[in-house]
Amino acid sequence: MTINKRWLRKWQESMFISLTKEQEAIILDHFGTEPEPYEWSELDITIQLRSFIESGTFVKGKMDYEYQKSLLFDNDKSLLHDDAF
Numbered sequence: 001m002t003i004n005k006r007w008l009r010k011w012q013e014s015m016f017i018s019l020t021k022e023q024e025a026i027i028l029d030h031f032g033t034e035p036e037p038y039e040w041s042e043l044d045i046t047i048q049l050r051s052f053i054e055s056g057t058f059v060k061g062k063m064d065y066e067y068q069k070s071l072l073f074d075n076d077k078s079l080l081h082d083d084a085f
Helices: 005-015 021-031 042-055 065-073
Strands: none
Touching: 005 021, 021 042
């Protein structure tokens, strides 16, 4: 999925926020094309937009395997086995 100015304006209205023209340009440049060989989902875009609005940067891409495991199983180490993935 890619976004255009119309999509971004509707999203802003639904979130009750207003972006500057500079922010809009950065966002449209970032999400105007697919990140080959992948494609954006609406959830990806929404998470990235929230991150950009809060911090001025987009969320970093792929998480490595060890970091993913720590997020999923941090509270219950008994679930941590390589065959779980």
